[in-house]
Amino acid sequence: MLYTTRSKVIGSFLGVALLVGIVSIYIGRQLLYKTVLDEAESRISLDLNAEQRIYQGYVDAVAAALAVSSLDPEFQDSIVRRQTGSLTSKLRLIAQRTGLDFMGVACADGVVMARMGPSSPAPVSPTANPFVQHVLRHGAAVAGTAVLDRAFLASEDPILARQARMDLVPTRMAATIEQKEEASGMAIGAGRPIFEGARLVGVLYGGQLLNGSTSFVDTIRDTVFQKDTYKGKSVGVATIFLGDARIATNVFNPDGTRAIGTRVSKTVRDYVLGSGQRWSDRAFVVNDWYLTAYEPITDIFGNRVGIISTAVMETKYLDVQRKVVSIFMLITIAGMLVAIGMGSFLANKIMKPIRSLISASREVSQGNFAPEIGPVSKDEIGVLQNTFTEMLSSLRERDKRHKLESEIRLLQSEKQASAGRLAAGVAHEINNPLTGVLTFSHMLLRRKDIDEEMRADLTAIAKATERVRAIVKGLLDFSRQTTLAPEQTDINALVGSAVKLVMNNALIKGVNLSFAPANGELVGKVDKSAMQGVVLNIIMNAVDATEAGGSVEVRTGLRYSASTADDKTIEISVTDTGCGISQKNLDKIFDPFFTTKDVGKGTGLGLSVSSAVVERHGGSIHVLSAPGKGSTFTIALPLKDDNNDESDRSGSEGSAA
Amino acid sequence: MMKAIEAEVREVRHRRVLVVDDDPIVLQSCKRILESEGHMVICVPDAEEACVKLERHPFDLMVVDIKMPERDGFYLLEKIRGRRFPGPLVEPPVLVMTGYPTHETLGRLQKSRVRHFIPKPFTPDELLTAIDILFEKG
Numbered sequence: 106m107l108y109t110t111r112s113k114v115i116g117s118f119l120g121v122a123l124l125v126g127i128v129s130i131y132i133g134r135q136l137l138y139k140t141v142l143d144e145a146e147s148r149i150s151l152d153l154n155a156e157q158r159i160y161q162g163y164v165d166a167v168a169a170a171l172a173v174s175s176l177d178p179e180f181q182d183s184i185v186r187r188q189t190g191s192l193t194s195k196l197r198l199i200a201q202r203t204g205l206d207f208m209g210v211a212c213a214d215g216v217v218m219a220r221m222g223p224s225s226p227a228p229v230s231p232t233a234n235p236f237v238q239h240v241l242r243h244g245a246a247v248a249g250t251a252v253l254d255r256a257f258l259a260s261e262d263p264i265l266a267r268q269a270r271m272d273l274v275p276t277r278m279a280a281t282i283e284q285k286e287e288a289s290g291m292a293i294g295a296g297r298p299i300f301e302g303a304r305l306v307g308v309l310y311g312g313q314l315l316n317g318s319t320s321f322v323d324t325i326r327d328t329v330f331q332k333d334t335y336k337g338k339s340v341g342v343a344t345i346f347l348g349d350a351r352i353a354t355n356v357f358n359p360d361g362t363r364a365i366g367t368r369v370s371k372t373v374r375d376y377v378l379g380s381g382q383r384w385s386d387r388a389f390v391v392n393d394w395y396l397t398a399y400e401p402i403t404d405i406f407g408n409r410v411g412i413i414s415t416a417v418m419e420t421k422y423l424d425v426q427r428k429v430v431s432i433f434m435l436i437t438i439a440g441m442l443v444a445i446g447m448g449s450f451l452a453n454k455i456m457k458p459i460r461s462l463i464s465a466s467r468e469v470s471q472g473n474f475a476p477e478i479g480p481v482s483k484d485e486i487g488v489l490q491n492t493f494t495e496m497l498s499s500l501r502e503r504d505k506r507h508k509l510e511s512e513i514r515l516l517q518s519e520k521q522a523s524a525g526r527l528a529a530g531v532a533h534e535i536n537n538p539l540t541g542v543l544t545f546s547h548m549l550l551r552r553k554d555i556d557e558e559m560r561a562d563l564t565a566i567a568k569a570t571e572r573v574r575a576i577v578k579g580l581l582d583f584s585r586q587t588t589l590a591p592e593q594t595d596i597n598a599l600v601g602s603a604v605k606l607v608m609n610n611a612l613i614k615g616v617n618l619s620f621a622p623a624n625g626e627l628v629g630k631v632d633k634s635a636m637q638g639v640v641l642n643i644i645m646n647a648v649d650a651t652e653a654g655g656s657v658e659v660r661t662g663l664r665y666s667a668s669t670a671d672d673k674t675i676e677i678s679v680t681d682t683g684c685g686i687s688q689k690n691l692d693k694i695f696d697p698f699f700t701t702k703d704v705g706k707g708t709g710l711g712l713s714v715s716s717a718v719v720e721r722h723g724g725s726i727h728v729l730s731a732p733g734k735g736s737t738f739t740i741a742l743p744l745k746d747d748n749n750d751e752s753d754r755s756g757s758e759g760s761a762a
Numbered sequence: 763m764m765k766a767i768e769a770e771v772r773e774v775r776h777r778r779v780l781v782v783d784d785d786p787i788v789l790q791s792c793k794r795i796l797e798s799e800g801h802m803v804i805c806v807p808d809a810e811e812a813c814v815k816l817e818r819h820p821f822d823l824m825v826v827d828i829k830m831p832e833r834d835g836f837y838l839l840e841k842i843r844g845r846r847f848p849g850p851l852v853e854p855p856v857l858v859m860t861g862y863p864t865h866e867t868l869g870r871l872q873k874s875r876v877r878h879f880i881p882k883p884f885t886p887d888e889l890l891t892a893i894d895i896l897f898e899k900g
Contacts, residue, residue: 535861540882541790542883544885545791547885548794551798574883581862
C-alpha cells in the first residue's frame with residue numbers, strides 16, 4: 106500500500122515530465138522544421154534568382170561579344186565581301202577571347218558563310234540554326250537559350266556533338282521514357298543581323314553549349330554558396346536541365362562523377378515544364394534529399410525547353426533539427442530523472458508522517474496509547490496528526506477511566522468476596538468461644554450465692570456477649586445472602602411504601618422527606634423484599650445523615666441510554682441535604698462494617714448488602730457527594746426483557762457463601 | 763424458685779449424653795450445662811473417638827458438632843446409622859450444633875434425617891430447651 110502511493114506520486118510527476126517533454130519535442134521539431142524549411146526555401150528562392158541572374162549574365166555576355174564584333178568595320182567588311190578565310194580566323198579569335206563554343210556567320214538566306222569550327226562540315230539545313238532562324242524571321246538581334254540538334258552541333262564542331270551526347274540514366278521518380286540517350290544540346294547564345302546600309306548581308310551567331318559544361322554550374326555554386334561545405338560536400342548545387350535530364354550539374358553520383366543524364370522527378374517536370382511555374386520544396390535529388398527550387402528555361406522562341414535549378418542539402422538542416430530534438434530529449438530525460446527524484450522525495454516527505462501514524466495506530470491497537478508519531482507537519486497531515494494525538498489522549502483518558510472503574514469494581518467485588526469469607530470464618534471461630542462465654546456467664550448467674558454487684562457485672566457480660574452474637578449473626582447473614590426471587594414490580598409503589606415506612610422517623614427528626622415518582626407506570630423485574638430493604642436502607646441512611654430542617658428527596662425515573670434506544674434504565678435516587686461523605690470515605694462506604702454511626706447504632710453492613718443486592722439485579726449504586734452539602738445515592742436498574750430469568754444467576758451466587 | 767422446680771423435674775431423667783466437638787471450650791460448656799441438670803456427660807474431640815465410646819457405652823443422646831477437622835459430623839452420622847449399639851437404643855437421637863448454618867449444611871442435615879439443630883453460640887437455657895423439644899417430639 107505504501108509503495109503504491111509512492112509510485113503514484115512518482116508516476117504523476119513522470120507523466121507530467123514525459124508529456125511536457127514529448128509535446129515540446131513535437132512542437133519544437135515541427136516549429137523548427139517549418140522555420141528552417143521556410144528559411145531554407147526563401148534562401149533557395151534567392152539563390153535561384155541569383156542563378157538566373159548569372160545565367161542571364163552569360164547570355165548578355167554572349168550578346169555583347171557578338172555586338173562588339175559586329176561593330177568592327179573590318180569584320181563587317183569581311184562579311185560583305187564574304188572573305189571566308191579571314192572571317193574564320195577572326196571568329197576563332199573572338200570566340201577564344203569571349204569563351205564561345207561555337208560562332209559563325211550565315212548569309213541572308215541562312216546558309217553558313219563561315220564558322221569557327223573545322224573547315225569541312227557536313228551539310229546541314231539552314232533551319233537547324235535557331236539563332237539565325239530567329240534573326241532572319243524577326244530581323245532583329247536575339248539572345249537567349251536554344252536547343253541545338255545533333256546535326257547542327259556536328260556541323261558546327263563534331264567535338265560539340267560528342268560533348269552534348271549523353272546516356273539517359275534511369276532515375277527513381279522520373280517519368281518513364283523510351284529514349285535511351287540525349288543527342289541534342291542546349292546552348293546560350295545570340296544572333297545578330299549584319300547590315301550594309303539597309304541591306305541584310307548576313308547573320309552573326311555564337312554561343313556556349315551548356316551540356317557537360319562545368320564552368321557555368323561551378324561558377325554559380327561558388328558565387329551563390331561561396332564554397333560552403335557540410336561534411337565534405339558542397340551545401341548547394343546548381344543544375345541545368347535539358348527537358349528533364351541533367352546536362353550540367355554539380356550534383357555528384359556516389360562514384361564521384363557528375364550526375365549527368367539523371368532526370369528530374371516526374372512531379373517536378375510536370376509542374377515546371379508543364380505549367381511553367383516555379384517549384385520549391387524538398388525533393389529527392391539523385392541520391393539524397395535536397396531543398397530545391399526549379400524554374401523553367403524558356404528558349405528564344407518562347408518554348409519551355411529546360412529547367413534551371415538550385416538545391417541545398419537537407420541533411421544540414423535535418424542535422425540541426427536532429428541536434429535540437431536530441432537536446433530536447435536530453436532535457437526531457439533529465440526532467441524525468443528530476444521527476445523521479447522529486448516524486449520520490451515528495452512521496453517520502455508525505456508518507457513519512459503517514460507511516461509514523463500507521464505504525465502508531467498499530468501500536469495503539471496493540472494497547473500502547475502513547476506511541477511516537479514523529480514531528481508534527483505544518484500541512485493537512487499535521488492536522489491529521491494533531492487530531493490523532495487528541496484522539497489518543499481521549500483514548501488514554503477513557504482507558505484510564507475504564508481501568509480505574511474496573512479496578513474499583515474488581516476491588517469492590519474482591520472486598521465483598523473476601524469480606525464474605527472473612528465473615529464466615531470469623532463467625533465460625535467466634536461462635537465457639539462465645540458459646541463458652543454465654544454458658545459460663547449464664548451458669549454463674551444461676552447461682553444464688555452471689556451478691557447483687559456481681560450479678561450486675563455478670564449480666565453486663567451476658568448482655569455484651571448477646572450483642573456480639575447479634576453482630577456475628579449479621580455477619581453470617583451478609584456472607585450467606587439469600588437467593589432472590591425477582592418478579593414484575595411497580596417500582597413507584599415499592600419506593601413509595603419504603604418512603605412511608607421512614608416517614609414517621611423523618612417527622613420525628615424534623616427532616617422533610619418527599620417522594621417524586623416518575624410519571625406513568627414504572628415496572629421492573631426485581632426481588633420485592635430485597636429491593637425494598639435496599640431502598641429503605643438508603644432512605645434511612647439519608648434521614649440519619651440529615652440534621653433537623655434538612656430535606657431528603659426521593660425520585661424515580663427512566664433513563665434512556667445515549668447509544669441504543671432499547672437500553673433503558675430505572676433510576677431511583679435519594680438526595681439529602683445532610684453532612685455529605687468525605688472524599689476519603691467515599692470509596693469505603695460499600696465496605697462491610699464501615700460505618701460512621703455511633704457504636705451499637707449500626708452494624709456497618711447495610712450499604713454493602715444493598716450494593717450486593719443491586720449488583721445481583723444487574724444494576725449499580727452510584728454516589729455523588731459534597732461534604733457539608735449532601736449526597737445523592739442513585740440506584741440504577743437495567744430494564745430487561747421479561748424472558749431473561751434473573752433468578753438463575755442470583756441462585757448460583759447465593760450458594761457460594 | 764421456678765428454676766429450682768424445673769431443675770427437679772429434669773433431674774427425674776438422668777440421661778447419658780455423648781458430646782462430640784473439636785473445640786474444648788464447647789465440650790466444657792456442654793458438660794457444665796448438662797451436668798448441672800444431672801445428666802451423665804462424656805466428651806470426645808472427634809468422630810473416631812465417638813465411635814469407640816458408642817461401641818462401649820449406651821447413650822441416650824448425642825450432641826454433635828458438624829464442622830470438625832478430618833472426620834466431620836456428617837461422617838459420624840453416616841457411620842452410626844442402622845448399627846446396633848449396647849443398651850436400649852439402636853441409635854441414639856442426635857442434636858446437631860453448628861456455628862455455620864448454611865443452606866448446604868441444613869440441606870444435608872435434612873437428608874440425614876436429623877431434625878434437631880441448634881446454632882452456636884447458645885445460652886444454657888437454649889441448649890436445654892432444644893434437648894427437651896427433641897425428647898418431646900422424638
